[in-house]
Amino acid sequence: MTISQEHNQQVKQLQELIKGIDYAMLSTVDDDGSLHSRPMYFNSDIDADGTLWFFTSASSHKVFEIEHHQQVNVNFSSSTQQRFISISGIAELVKDRQKIQERWQPELETWFPQGLDEPNIALLKVNIKKVDYWDDKSNCHAKTISGL
Template sequence: MTISTDRNQQIQQLQQLIQGIDYAMLTTIDEDGSLHSRPMYFNGDIDTNGTLWFFSSATSHKALEVEHRQQVSVNFSSPNQQRFISISGTAELVKDRQEIQQRWQPELETWFPQGLNEPNIALLKVNIKRVDYWDDKSNFHAKSISL
């Protein structure tokens, strides 16, 4: 098996783990070094490179935190299905209009009432480095995926 095949399988496994989970907790590092978490709507957007995408305002506090310290954690949970996923990686702010248009979904109007015309709309791109997860199939022993 080649490395790219292994990676593709790991990304598919991650996609299956987070399938159907609409919200994640994104943790960033504040300027004083403290951790700051907030819920983020997740529209199922994980690409074939193992990258998570979230919509954000480019002027939000989380965007400023990511510009100073790129390390983030993203956590998903589905207690009813006994799935818990913790992702660590690096984030960057993306303001590319074409990328924003490509990833836009109507559900996002809840947070961006002007849609794609929202003046400070941006994407948070999370490059995944490691995934730890617990689920009923693993008998709640930690399993890891490195991307």
């Protein structure tokens, strides 16, 4: 199997694991080294290359933290399906208006009432480095997807 085929299969596996989970916990590192976690709406926005996307305000504290420490962790869980996913990666802020428009969904108006006209609207791009997951199909044994 070629690397790109294996990569595509890993991305598809990750897409299946997080399918139907609308929220994730994003953990960042503050300047004092402490971890800071908050819920983030996830609209199933994962690229074919395995990149995760979240909407945010460019002036939020999490963006400040990411500008100083790009390493993040994103956790998804579905207790009803006994599925738990932990993703470590590198985050960056993206202010590209075209990308923001491409990824916009009406559900986001809950957090951005002015829609695409919201001041400071931006995207957090998370490049995945490693995925650990537990699910009922694997009898809750930890499994890892690396090299995404």
